[in-house]
Amino acid sequence: MAIGLSQDAGGAFPQNGTGISINGSNTVVRPDKGFTLNTKPRINTAKFGDGYEQRQIRGINNLSQDFSLNFNNRIKEEIDDLEAFVEGLAGVSPLRFTIPNDNGGAGTDDDNETTIKVVCDDWKKIHNYGDFYSLSMKLRRIYEA
Secondary structure: OOOEEEOOOOOOOOOOOOOEEEOOEEEOEOOOOOOEEEEEEOEEEEEOHHHOEEEEEOOOOOEEEEEEEEEEEEEHHHHHHHHHHHHHHOOOOOEEEEEEOOOOOOOEOOOOEEEEEEEEEEEEEEEEEOOEEEEEEEEEEOOOO
């Protein structure tokens, strides 16, 4: 599978390589090359006098990961379809996001890619010029069965 977002048309999280239904076709939606990953560990901290503190991991999956994707300079119809799709997900339904992974490990396929579950709960549509628009998405990694 190529780098990008996918989900089956029915909204369920598929186990195979089906894609999201944009304009009636099942396909993998590919953002512009390059994306941003922000990672922040979730920890509990107890601070004591004189600058002493103790830290403890909070939860099982304590790394919060947020991705920023861009779909720049695309025709209005394509951006409108993408925006309608993420509006329909309403920040609740998950997507599959395939990212490069040169380290191998669990969840890695033969192409050195890893597919993770994400939700899109923040996006921004930009009018560039004429009939060309851009859409930026913030994806948040989720851990669920």
